[in-house]
Amino acid sequence: MIKFHAKTRLTLAALISAAFLSACEQPQKEESKKEEPNTAFESTYQAHSYHPVLIQNATILTAAGDRIDQGSILFKDGKIVAIGQSVEAPADKNLEVIDAEGKWVTPGLIDVHSHLGVYPAPGVDSSADGNEMTAPVTAEVWAEHSVWPHDPQFELALAGGVTSMQILPGSANLIGGRTVTLKNVPARSVMEMKFPDAPHGLKMACGENPKRVYGNKGRSPMTRMANIAGFREAWIKAADYKKQWEDYENGEGNGKAPKRDLQLETLAGVLDGEILIHNHCYRADEMALMMEIAEEFDFQISTFHHAVESYKIADKLAENNVCSALWSDWWGFKQEAFDMVPENVALVEKAGACAIVHSDSPTGIQHLNKDAAKSMASGNAMGMNITPEKAIEWITINPAKSMGIAEQTGSLEAGKMADIVLWDGNPFSVYSKAEKVFIDGALMYDRHDEKYQPVSDFQLGQYDLEVDAQEEGAL
Amino acid sequence: MNSLLMKSLVKPVAATLSVVSLMASVCSADTTLIKDAKVHTLSSQGVLQYGDVLIEDGVIKSVAEDISVDADTVIDGKGKVVTPGIFALINQIGLVELGSQDQTADGQTEHEEQGASFSIDKVYNHNSTLVAINRSNGVTRTLVAPQIGANVFAGQGAIMSLKDQYHPLIAKDVAIFTAFGEWPAEMTGGSRASVLFELNKAFDEARAYQKNRSAIEQGDFRELSYSTNDLEALQAVLDRDIPLLVNTERESDILTMLDFAKEQNIRIGFIGAAEAWKVAEKLAEAEASVFVDPMDNIPDSFESLGKRYENAAILSKAGVNVMFLGQGFLASHNAYTVRLSAGNAVAYGMDYDKALAAMISTPAEYFGGSDAYGQIAEGYKAELVLWNGDPLEVTTLPQQVWIDGEAVNMENRSTKLRDRYKALDTDKNTGYRK
Numbered sequence A: 001m002i003k004f005h006a007k008t009r010l011t012l013a014a015l016i017s018a019a020f021l022s023a024c025e026q027p028q029k030e031e032s033k034k035e036e037p038n039t040a041f042e043s044t045y046q047a048h049s050y051h052p053v054l055i056q057n058a059t060i061l062t063a064a065g066d067r068i069d070q071g072s073i074l075f076k077d078g079k080i081v082a083i084g085q086s087v088e089a090p091a092d093k094n095l096e097v098i099d100a101e102g103k104w105v106t107p108g109l110i111d112v113h114s115h116l117g118v119y120p121a122p123g124v125d126s127s128a129d130g131n132e133m134t135a136p137v138t139a140e141v142w143a144e145h146s147v148w149p150h151d152p153q154f155e156l157a158l159a160g161g162v163t164s165m166q167i168l169p170g171s172a173n174l175i176g177g178r179t180v181t182l183k184n185v186p187a188r189s190v191m192e193m194k195f196p197d198a199p200h201g202l203k204m205a206c207g208e209n210p211k212r213v214y215g216n217k218g219r220s221p222m223t224r225m226a227n228i229a230g231f232r233e234a235w236i237k238a239a240d241y242k243k244q245w246e247d248y249e250n251g252e253g254n255g256k257a258p259k260r261d262l263q264l265e266t267l268a269g270v271l272d273g274e275i276l277i278h279n280h281c282y283r284a285d286e287m288a289l290m291m292e293i294a295e296e297f298d299f300q301i302s303t304f305h306h307a308v309e310s311y312k313i314a315d316k317l318a319e320n321n322v323c324s325a326l327w328s329d330w331w332g333f334k335q336e337a338f339d340m341v342p343e344n345v346a347l348v349e350k351a352g353a354c355a356i357v358h359s360d361s362p363t364g365i366q367h368l369n370k371d372a373a374k375s376m377a378s379g380n381a382m383g384m385n386i387t388p389e390k391a392i393e394w395i396t397i398n399p400a401k402s403m404g405i406a407e408q409t410g411s412l413e414a415g416k417m418a419d420i421v422l423w424d425g426n427p428f429s430v431y432s433k434a435e436k437v438f439i440d441g442a443l444m445y446d447r448h449d450e451k452y453q454p455v456s457d458f459q460l461g462q463y464d465l466e467v468d469a470q471e472e473g474a475l
Numbered sequence B: 001m002n003s004l005l006m007k008s009l010v011k012p013v014a015a016t017l018s019v020v021s022l023m024a025s026v027c028s029a030d031t032t033l034i035k036d037a038k039v040h041t042l043s044s045q046g047v048l049q050y051g052d053v054l055i056e057d058g059v060i061k062s063v064a065e066d067i068s069v070d071a072d073t074v075i076d077g078k079g080k081v082v083t084p085g086i087f088a089l090i091n092q093i094g095l096v097e098l099g100s101q102d103q104t105a106d107g108q109t110e111h112e113e114q115g116a117s118f119s120i121d122k123v124y125n126h127n128s129t130l131v132a133i134n135r136s137n138g139v140t141r142t143l144v145a146p147q148i149g150a151n152v153f154a155g156q157g158a159i160m161s162l163k164d165q166y167h168p169l170i171a172k173d174v175a176i177f178t179a180f181g182e183w184p185a186e187m188t189g190g191s192r193a194s195v196l197f198e199l200n201k202a203f204d205e206a207r208a209y210q211k212n213r214s215a216i217e218q219g220d221f222r223e224l225s226y227s228t229n230d231l232e233a234l235q236a237v238l239d240r241d242i243p244l245l246v247n248t249e250r251e252s253d254i255l256t257m258l259d260f261a262k263e264q265n266i267r268i269g270f271i272g273a274a275e276a277w278k279v280a281e282k283l284a285e286a287e288a289s290v291f292v293d294p295m296d297n298i299p300d301s302f303e304s305l306g307k308r309y310e311n312a313a314i315l316s317k318a319g320v321n322v323m324f325l326g327q328g329f330l331a332s333h334n335a336y337t338v339r340l341s342a343g344n345a346v347a348y349g350m351d352y353d354k355a356l357a358a359m360i361s362t363p364a365e366y367f368g369g370s371d372a373y374g375q376i377a378e379g380y381k382a383e384l385v386l387w388n389g390d391p392l393e394v395t396t397l398p399q400q401v402w403i404d405g406e407a408v409n410m411e412n413r414s415t416k417l418r419d420r421y422k423a424l425d426t427d428k429n430t431g432y433r434k
Helices: A002-024 A028-036 A153-159 A208-215 A223-248 A262-271 A284-296 A315-317 A344-350 A364-381 A388-395 A395-404 A463-470 B003-027 B128-138 B183-188 B191-211 B214-219 B228-238 B251-264 B276-285 B311-317 B333-348 B352-357 B361-368 B414-420
Strands: A052-063 A066-074 A081-084 A096-097 A104-107 A109-114 A162-167 A175-183 A201-205 A274-280 A299-304 A323-328 A355-357 A420-423 A434-439 A442-446 B031-039 B047-056 B059-064 B073-076 B082-084 B086-091 B139-144 B152-163 B168-177 B244-248 B268-274 B289-292 B322-324 B384-387 B400-404
Touching: A002 B139, A052 A388, A052 A420, A066 A096, A096 A442, A104 A109, A109 A299, A109 A323, A109 A364, A109 A388, A109 A395, A153 A162, A153 A364, A153 A434, A153 B214, A162 A364, A162 A434, A175 A262, A175 B086, A201 A262, A208 A223, A223 A262, A223 A284, A223 B361, A274 A284, A274 A364, A274 A395, A284 A299, A284 B152, A299 A344, A299 A395, A323 A344, A323 A395, A344 A364, A344 A388, A355 A364, A355 A388, A355 A395, A355 B086, A364 A388, A364 B333, A364 B352, A388 A395, B031 B384, B059 B073, B082 B128, B086 B361, B128 B333, B128 B400, B128 B414, B139 B333, B168 B228, B168 B251, B168 B361, B191 B228, B191 B251, B191 B384, B251 B268, B251 B276, B276 B289, B276 B311, B289 B311, B322 B361, B333 B352, B352 B361
Parallel strands: A052 A096, A052 A104, A109 A162, A201 A274, A274 A299, A299 A323, A323 A355, B031 B073, B031 B082, B086 B139, B168 B244, B244 B268, B268 B289, B289 B322
Antiparallel strands: A052 A066, A066 A081, A104 A420, A162 A175, A175 A201, A420 A434, A434 A442, B031 B047, B047 B059, B082 B384, B139 B152, B152 B168, B384 B400
16 A cells, blocks of 8 residues: 555656656756856866877777677777778878787776775875765765875776776765766876766665664664665655756746755756766665665666675666676675675676676776676586677676766777777786776876886885886896 | 694694594595596696596595596596695684674684684684685685784684584694784884884793793792783794794884894794885795785785785795785685685786695695695695686686595585576576575
8 A cells, every 4th residue: 555655656756757857958947057066076187199009910809799809990089990800000100000919909997886086095094085974865975076186096907907987985875975987097186087078976875884884873774774764865855856946947936046955966966867876785675675766766776886686686677777786706794795696797697687897996996807707707607608798898888888988988989989908818817917008099008118107196206116126136 | 844833733733634534434435536637736746737636535546647447436627627725824714704793703802811822723613604615616724813802912823624524623723823013003002112012022921931830820920911821822933833923014014023033033924914025035034934915906004005916926036935815805705716816926927836836735834734735646635626727717617626535515505596596587486496
């Protein structure tokens, strides 16, 4: 009965919201509302300039379904120009031709779950800025305002082939704040790293963390049922805020603009479909509850993160078009991570749902290719036939889709950003390393050329690891 | 290998051997023959490209290019690789279920009287979920080590077999664990100097205890800070029978502890050791062993700014005895992934054979048990793993694990959950699938 009542209200809410959405399509009012909150902190990222490059004779995994043996890829002015079995070298005296015999090319890797910059190294309290643990709902905070661009972990991730990443607030809160998508480039401010036109995400967290953090403070939520209540209360407020603005824009009410509320602005952004939900959620039963909330308030969950139990509801995830961001085999550090199967990624793939391998770790982000390799091997041991050209999608185009940047990057196709990794061997081997990493067509990392190995302000003058190693004469 | 260490291990190893022979008689004369596999013998035989391994009564009977015997079980090893089982190091397997739930963990105590003497082998739980998952993934023995609680000493480590029986002890009290650096400094009063003060005090008291046992026991001696249990435990370190293993990261801390070991005339090893590569020669000279996590290059504290992937390779090339730790907070639950860490050490310059040894034979030689484990050679325990490829490779998986010649059950909670949920498209009635 209660369920039926809720559904009835949902239907009405959906109808009302649909009506207002169409009202919002009047361009002038749309602009007056949208522009104000979004001008600050805009991306000032600029691709580095670099000459055109043609890589030849490589094994190319396009992440668009293909493996091209002895393939070529041409990129220029930041964009992929051509890719295929044979690409004609243009007449350009600046063209650099790289013979990649025995080497592999993939899109730049993308980590959908990282805390680089917000939990930088070294991990001292004074720069641990990832969790605003003062209230269970802090939708008003933005991870980008905590990002320290000089975190030396960024350059380690770059050497691991990572060209873009989503930085999220931590998981202490039910609603932790906005995420930000970055290009992995050295910068003086976070604006210089922000991925142009990438949508914001919103971090939410199910389960043990919020109820532990606030329960221990004697506050709600102390239980999983209070977690759910906390989410619903937030979305009720958000729906109301959204309606206030829509009324204002439609000339209804007293004609006064509602007062801006940073928290509700972010939540309303989700209801408007402009901000993507990234939901830390381990257990299948809790993911099912979260999908009910999404239905109740008419929003879409982009991705469940750390979804150790996705394999239990892979069919539902496919139905609801929700991605799963997963580790290959982490388990047991808490109860909700107890039911690990190393076939999780493969089983999500098998169900036709969107599978992502993520890190949540400054170490793991350097080895996304190897974690994907482990998941591929586990799936194949179960009788699936997961090829490298499929597995590469888990760490490139699928996270790009999850983050809303798949039109620009994540696969090797003409016209897309030239975010490219040249590997010294099969990337699904423990022995292979990223040799060259290009971001928007510019060489940002070269394992064999110190000139292209960035050093953070923090590391500068601390240890010159490369030189020291040569002095040791040991390697 | 220090001969004094071996002396100390004679007793526990002998005790274990008697357990083994008991098991063997139960199993009768079972024979298993693995044919045509690539065999890493870790002995003077090196690598056999198409080798046969014959197992009889839980022990390796022979290893050769071609063995023709009618075995009870014949395993086709073509395209596969055989190594001894993995010896996981310095973790909490059997002592913890959930990292976040203290009531499931026994690897740490706040009890004031239990510092150096804190010994955990008797509370090892062979039915732990961690044992089954690690065992079916190739870990056959582990050095369980306590973590620091209230005392500057964490306690004693024990080598346990991952076989499915109560108290599968291989060797007891093989090292005493402590730490020197930021974290123990914070616990001890705020400065590394206070940690050093405590360590010196403990060893001075241990020496006093050695000379004045009866006076101390009768209460005719000055008051001591450390319990007699702890001072008793430290005797094995003073006698150089077992090493003191120190969690230390910073170059200067490593050197300070090297000095300390020299002054105290004790054997020392370093755990973590982020900046050990900077003093590789000195460590080699002092015969100090180093335990590194080859996956960790994060400068995550001001004492580990020089951390790097090449640590293991540089140390190893300088002649330091290098062994591998598991991966950070996953070191117990995912202890089996140490083989992939070893692969990373190789990718960053370490010799392959040394990397393989660093998680098998090197710790056996260092801690004990190397007379029966660590090589695939006649007379050694049949404690083996058959892999479907290079064991250090990320796409390789174990096919079968043997402990004392018995093929272990490769099923665990994880495989059962997989089987329960792998066919959601045809049957959602999962609760009845077992």
